[in-house]
Amino acid sequence: MADSSRAAAQPEALKRVRDSLDARFGTRFSTSEAVRQQHSSQLTWIPSQPPDAVVFAESTEEVAEIVRLCAAEGVPVIAYGSGSSFEGHVNAPFGGICIDLGNMKQILAVHTEDLDCVVQPGVTRGMLNEYLRDTGLFFPIDPGADASLGGMAATRASGTNAVRYGTMKDNVIALTAVLPNGDIVRTARRARKSSAGYDLTRLFVGSEGTLGIITELVLRLSPIPEAVAAAICPFPNVRAACDAVIATIQSALPVARIELLDEVTVAAVNRHSGLGLTESPLLLLEFHGTPDGVAEQSRRFGEIAEMFEGGPFEWSDKPEERSRLWKARHDAYWACIGLRPGARPIPTDVCVPISRLADCVEATKQEIQALGLIAPIVGHVGDGNFHVQPMVDMNNPAEINTVMQFVHRMVERAIAMDGTCTGEHGIGQEKRKYLPLEHGEQTLALMRLIKRSIDPNNIMNPGKMLEYNA
Amino acid sequence: MADSSRAAAQPEALKRVRDSLDARFGTRFSTSEAVRQQHSSQLTWIPSQPPDAVVFAESTEEVAEIVRLCAAEGVPVIAYGSGSSFEGHVNAPFGGICIDLGNMKQILAVHTEDLDCVVQPGVTRGMLNEYLRDTGLFFPIDPGADASLGGMAATRASGTNAVRYGTMKDNVIALTAVLPNGDIVRTARRARKSSAGYDLTRLFVGSEGTLGIITELVLRLSPIPEAVAAAICPFPNVRAACDAVIATIQSALPVARIELLDEVTVAAVNRHSGLGLTESPLLLLEFHGTPDGVAEQSRRFGEIAEMFEGGPFEWSDKPEERSRLWKARHDAYWACIGLRPGARPIPTDVCVPISRLADCVEATKQEIQALGLIAPIVGHVGDGNFHVQPMVDMNNPAEINTVMQFVHRMVERAIAMDGTCTGEHGIGQEKRKYLPLEHGEQTLALMRLIKRSIDPNNIMNPGKMLEYNA
Numbered sequence: 001m002a003d004s005s006r007a008a009a010q011p012e013a014l015k016r017v018r019d020s021l022d023a024r025f026g027t028r029f030s031t032s033e034a035v036r037q038q039h040s041s042q043l044t045w046i047p048s049q050p051p052d053a054v055v056f057a058e059s060t061e062e063v064a065e066i067v068r069l070c071a072a073e074g075v076p077v078i079a080y081g082s083g084s085s086f087e088g089h090v091n092a093p094f095g096g097i098c099i100d101l102g103n104m105k106q107i108l109a110v111h112t113e114d115l116d117c118v119v120q121p122g123v124t125r126g127m128l129n130e131y132l133r134d135t136g137l138f139f140p141i142d143p144g145a146d147a148s149l150g151g152m153a154a155t156r157a158s159g160t161n162a163v164r165y166g167t168m169k170d171n172v173i174a175l176t177a178v179l180p181n182g183d184i185v186r187t188a189r190r191a192r193k194s195s196a197g198y199d200l201t202r203l204f205v206g207s208e209g210t211l212g213i214i215t216e217l218v219l220r221l222s223p224i225p226e227a228v229a230a231a232i233c234p235f236p237n238v239r240a241a242c243d244a245v246i247a248t249i250q251s252a253l254p255v256a257r258i259e260l261l262d263e264v265t266v267a268a269v270n271r272h273s274g275l276g277l278t279e280s281p282l283l284l285l286e287f288h289g290t291p292d293g294v295a296e297q298s299r300r301f302g303e304i305a306e307m308f309e310g311g312p313f314e315w316s317d318k319p320e321e322r323s324r325l326w327k328a329r330h331d332a333y334w335a336c337i338g339l340r341p342g343a344r345p346i347p348t349d350v351c352v353p354i355s356r357l358a359d360c361v362e363a364t365k366q367e368i369q370a371l372g373l374i375a376p377i378v379g380h381v382g383d384g385n386f387h388v389q390p391m392v393d394m395n396n397p398a399e400i401n402t403v404m405q406f407v408h409r410m411v412e413r414a415i416a417m418d419g420t421c422t423g424e425h426g427i428g429q430e431k432r433k434y435l436p437l438e439h440g441e442q443t444l445a446l447m448r449l450i451k452r453s454i455d456p457n458n459i460m461n462p463g464k465m466l467e468y469n470a
Numbered sequence: 471m472a473d474s475s476r477a478a479a480q481p482e483a484l485k486r487v488r489d490s491l492d493a494r495f496g497t498r499f500s501t502s503e504a505v506r507q508q509h510s511s512q513l514t515w516i517p518s519q520p521p522d523a524v525v526f527a528e529s530t531e532e533v534a535e536i537v538r539l540c541a542a543e544g545v546p547v548i549a550y551g552s553g554s555s556f557e558g559h560v561n562a563p564f565g566g567i568c569i570d571l572g573n574m575k576q577i578l579a580v581h582t583e584d585l586d587c588v589v590q591p592g593v594t595r596g597m598l599n600e601y602l603r604d605t606g607l608f609f610p611i612d613p614g615a616d617a618s619l620g621g622m623a624a625t626r627a628s629g630t631n632a633v634r635y636g637t638m639k640d641n642v643i644a645l646t647a648v649l650p651n652g653d654i655v656r657t658a659r660r661a662r663k664s665s666a667g668y669d670l671t672r673l674f675v676g677s678e679g680t681l682g683i684i685t686e687l688v689l690r691l692s693p694i695p696e697a698v699a700a701a702i703c704p705f706p707n708v709r710a711a712c713d714a715v716i717a718t719i720q721s722a723l724p725v726a727r728i729e730l731l732d733e734v735t736v737a738a739v740n741r742h743s744g745l746g747l748t749e750s751p752l753l754l755l756e757f758h759g760t761p762d763g764v765a766e767q768s769r770r771f772g773e774i775a776e777m778f779e780g781g782p783f784e785w786s787d788k789p790e791e792r793s794r795l796w797k798a799r800h801d802a803y804w805a806c807i808g809l810r811p812g813a814r815p816i817p818t819d820v821c822v823p824i825s826r827l828a829d830c831v832e833a834t835k836q837e838i839q840a841l842g843l844i845a846p847i848v849g850h851v852g853d854g855n856f857h858v859q860p861m862v863d864m865n866n867p868a869e870i871n872t873v874m875q876f877v878h879r880m881v882e883r884a885i886a887m888d889g890t891c892t893g894e895h896g897i898g899q900e901k902r903k904y905l906p907l908e909h910g911e912q913t914l915a916l917m918r919l920i921k922r923s924i925d926p927n928n929i930m931n932p933g934k935m936l937e938y939n940a
Contacts, residue, residue: 113716113825114854136720156665167663169672170640185913191821192853193637194890195626195676196897196908197935198917202639202672206665223722246583250606252693252758254724289722290770293763300760351661355583383662384584420664427666438666443655446924447668453923454916465667 006076006458008094013073014052017097020069021055028056028103039080039098041088045346045392045400046430051078051092056100060176060184060215063099067213067459068182070097076462077180079209081148082124085155086347087428089208093463099213101150107131108216115221116173116190121150121214128219137221140165143424144333150214155426156206160329163249163382164256164288165222167424169205176216177204180455190218203450208426209461211454225256225288229298230322231315232285233305234278238262238365241281242358244308245381249354251304253297257286259329260379260386262365265336268376269328272335277328283310283381284329291317329378333389336376340391343374348407350414351385351423360417361386364410371406385423412437427465435466476546476928478564483543484522487567490539491525498526498573509550509568511558515816515862515870516900521548521562526570530646530654530685533569537683537929538652540567546932547650549679551618552594555625556817557898559678563933569683571620577601578686585691586643586660591620591684598689607691610635613894614803620684625896626676630799633719633852634726634758635692637894639675646686647674650925660688673920678896679931681924695726695758699768700792701785702755703775704748708732708835709828711751714778715851716824721774723767727756729799730849730856732835735806738846739798742805747798753780753851754799761787799848803859806846810861813844818877820884821855821893830887831856834880841876855893882907897935905936 009017021029030036036050057063070077076096083090092098104120105127111117112135119128126146128139143152143159151157153175158167165171174188187200204214235241238260245258261269261282269275283305287297298315305313316322337345352360361377368375368388379386388410390403411421411434421427421434435444448466451458479487491499500506506520527533540547546566553560562568574590577598581587582605589598596616598609612629613622621627623645628637635641644658657670674684705711708730715728731739731752739745753775757767768785775783786792807815822830831847838845838858849856858880860873881891881904891897891904905914918936921928 111823111825112720114823115719116823156663156669158663162663166640169663169669170636179912179916183912183915185916186910187913189885189890189908190823190888191855191884191890191893192824193626193628193632193639193821193855193893195892195894196890196901197676197905197914198681198920199626199639199669199672199676200913200916202669203920206667206669211668223720225722249585250582250693252695254759289724289763290766292766293759296760296762351663353581353584353586353660354662355581385661385663414661415659418660420659420661420666422665423661423663424665431666435667438659440656442649442653443657443670444667445653446649446655446670449923450668450673450920453919 006094006462009073009075009096014075014095017069017073017075018053021053021066021097025055030054039090039100041091042083044086045394046088046091049091049093051098052095054098054100056103058103060178063178063213063215064182064184066097066099067178067180071180071182071459074457074459076459078461079154079213081121081151082146084145084147085151085428086425087430089155089426089428089464091429101148104215110135112137114190116218117221118216118218119149120216121148123149125149125152132221136224138224139219140222141168141171149217149219153205153214153217154207154209158424160257160259160380162380163258164254169202171220172201172205172217173220174201174218175204175214177212177214179212180460208428208465210451210465211460227289227291227294227317228322229287229294229315229317230285230325231298231301231313232282232325233310233313234280234282235308235310236280238281238361239358240308240310241283242381244283244305244310246354247304247307248301249382253300255285255382256288258382259284260381261328261332262377265332265376265378266328268335268339269331272338273327273331275328282328284326332378336389336391339376340374342393343391344394345389346392346403347387347389349385349387349423349425350411350419350421351383352414352417352419354384356417356419357381357384360414363413364388367406367409371402373403373406383423384419429464432465432467476564476932479543479545479566484545484565487539487543487545488523491523491536491567495525500524509560509570511561512553514556515864516558516561519561519563521568522565524568524570526573528573530648533648533683533685534652534654536567536569537648537650541650541652541929544927544929546929548931549624549683551591551621552616554615554617555621555898556895557900559625559896559898559934561899571618574685580605582607584660586688587691588686588688589619590686591618593619595619595622602691606694608694609689610692611638611641619687619689623675623684623687624677624679628894630727630729630850632850633728634724639672641690642671642675642687643690644671644688645674645684647682647684649682650930678898678935680921680935681930697759697761697764697787698792699757699764699785699787700755700795701768701771701783702752702795703780703783704750704752705778705780706750708751708831710778710780711753712828712851714753714775714780717774717777718771719852723770725755725852726758728852729754730851731798731802732847735802735846735848736798738805738809739801742808743797743801745798752798754796802848806859806861809846810844812863813861814864815859816862816873817857817859819855819857819893819895820881820889820891821853822884822887822889824854826887826889827851827854830884833883834858837876837879841872843873843876853893854889899934902935902937
């Protein structure tokens with residue numbers, strides 16, 4: 001594919017950029033092997049591809065200055081938040097300059113009456129919620145890792161709360177971005193809605209650093225619910241659990257979280273945390289509302305669960321009991337790691353219309369069994385989104401290949417069900433090849449046209465998302 | 471402004487297109503004065519600018535065929551749904567071909583388990599909700615008029631339910647569009663969320679027909695709540711009403727509708743419908759939930775209202791009582807028309823952060839009084855969005871000019887408060903001039919770059935949105 005692939009920068013051009021940055025940023029500029037390595041993809045099977053240098057920016061203007069310098073010399077620019085991406089987003093396949101935004105961690109304003117805040121991109125969701133503690137408000141998007149909010153916007157992250165509170169697409173009101181030409185754009189004002197022009201906010205949310213670098217965000221906040229209830233309920237099989245979820249949503253129960261653990265994951269947490277749970281598919285729920293409201297919601301879900309042969313159903317609105325009920329979910333990641341000591345998890349996700357979720361999970365589980373993989377499944381089941389985490393011996397190329405083929409078929413299956421190759425992890429490097437199948441060539445041509453018009457020299461995070469043959 | 475303005479098509483080119491369409495579409499093609507006139511802006515002070523011809527399309531492929539024909543000859547293309555836009559969106563300042571999508575009114579699928587449906591763009595929200603009646607689901611976006619869903623997507627419409635259910639941006643899962651080159655793109659699959667590529671759905675939502683023509687939509691549906699309660703409460707002044715709204719939202723009360731009528735509007739409905747309401751600012755609310763839930767929400771709002779000197783507070787979950795309580799809102803439009811017989815309403819809207827709403831409404835009302843205008847105010851106050859509807863003698867150019875200057879200052883005031891020149895009506899022709907003030911030149915340059923890259927010959931709804939000097 002020719003239209004947006006590129007080669008590494010010219011060595012002399014790169015040297016000029018490095019020298020300028022060194023002179024300008026001093027100790028905030030590094031070419032050390034350790035720093036470069038740390039600023040590449042580190043979490044998955046995707047090989048690490050470090051940038052040529054790392055610069056730690058502290059303001060939008062500094063980011064614009066760095067981008068202009070790189071643009072003049074045709075040097076790639078890669079934005080770095082907290083490095084928690086699973087799909088190689090922060091790798092530098094063509095070298096270039098990594099801009100670390102981790103020092104941009106100011107919370108610039110909290111408007112409690114407007115239920116919004118203004119933050120720099122290096123603020124993590126944990127930092128933000130800690131800061132908000134006394135305001136009665138919180139930022140609901142929870143992708144698992146304590147990711148940076150800039151990175152969460154760039155990958156259109158979501159997580160366990162999305163069934164109630166939406167994804168980053170729904171919770172970014174406006175953002176500031178530095179374009180490949182160094183222009184600084186603010187996408188919208190602070191009103192909660194607007195019909196004034198193209199929705200540039202949503203164009204940057206999920207653009208994975210390929211159109212510009214997000215340097216400020218206006219985020220929507222939510223009031224902390226007066227009461228929270230947690231609940232768990234085992235089901236005889238995945239299909240029964242999914243049917244209960246569909247009935248729950250259809251009946252307008254405003255569930256805040258509804259998570260599925262498959263029996264492999266439940267067995268893992270039993271072994272890891274001694275929970276003594278029934279080793280069958282488990283739904284974990286959370287309800288937000290008034291004390292009476294969450295009690296009523298919990299009871300109603302219990303009735304629905306019973307209709308689908310779920311049980312025993314347990315719920316509580318007491319903090320310590322809620323922690324106990326949700327312990328299985330919180331311990332799932334490490335419990336699954338423990339299933340195969342020495343192996344590494346290779347996390348992947350797909351998302352399908354919820355009516356096809358049971359089909360998709362069942363077919364995936366059959367293949368896991370047929371291949372003899374250890375691959376627990378956890379799902380944000382209210383959205384039709386699930387994660388499979390094969391535990392892989394990274395020293396065994398044949399096994400890695402088997403798992404890659406398995407992921408490949410899982411993605412094809414999801415797309416065949418009118419779903420998507422990723423609900424929340426993003427495209428990065430590894431899922432580029434699926435975009436033609438998911439979107440078709442004419443839609444992909446439109447995405448490439450937009451990329452090319454905004455970033456004609458392809459300096460912004462090259463080799464990601466659209467360049468599937470790169 | 472040179473970069474995207476254009477002249478009318480060459481007469482010979484236009485003739486070739488007309489002849490081709492006439493031969494191809496027969497009775498579904500018209501150049502009659504009456505039909506052309508009917509397909510121009512008819513509702514406001516904006517002068518009517520009819521297209522050269524109208525063609526009634528019945529499929530995506532037909533739309534693509536018409537667009538390719540026009541593209542080859544450089545002839546403008548204007549999409550037409552139900553013609554209910556207030557801002558001149560359907561006018562043809564450079565002539566060209568209007569594609570009427572009103573015959574594309576099939577509901578192609580309803581997926582009750584997935585809470586979504588697939589519709590053609592000519593389906594109106596009323597038709598859709600009528601069709602859904604027995605499914606337990608509904609489409610919540612209610613902009614007032616029985617607008618076409620394609621037009622609602624194109625203008626990013628919202629309305630009274632947006633505080634709970636969002637706007638069109640939040641309720642379009644995917645769409646099909648015909649691009650200026652005749653390509654047909656489907657922006658996303660049917661999964662409820664995805665991180666796979668640029669958010670083309672949101673790029674088309676709100677693009678006002680300037681990037682392509684929406685020919686199919688996948689819409690998110692919501693479960694019909696088990697119980698609905700309505701409530702009304704007068705307040706001593708707008709500020710007290712706004713403060714009650716802020717407190718309501720901060721306390722996590724999931725209000726479904728929260729509307730403000732100013733005392734002028736209340737007086738109008740009293741006169742029109744004999745309601746005998748206190749003639750001071752009035753909040754009207756709706757709560758959705760379980761029977762116990764809506765009762766609790768109503769009671770809690772009553773307590774909040776009392777804290778801000780609101781009252782007497784009335785609520786009910788009985789259908790006939792709910793209709794009585796909301797009658798003031800339903801009759802507001804015609805009641806306001808009756809305030810000045812012979813005059814025409816000139817509806818306009820702005821939206822500000824909710825903390826500034828009282829300031830913005832009060833300043834606007836002061837100016838209304840100073841100018842001696844008859845201009846009732848109605849607000850979707852939970853979003854910070856309000857409408858002013860000056861009643862204007864259209865035979866009095868001086869008065870029209872006064873009102874235009876008034877609107878101008880209102881928009882500037884809203885933007886100065888970090889708000890937007892339009893919360894839901896869109897830009898069309900009349901608000902083009904405010905985009906530089908609202909977004910700044912660099913952001914506007916990015917919007918123009920996107921327009922130019924997708925529609926280099928500016929055939930798609932020319933003279934709208936971005937071309938503020940055209």
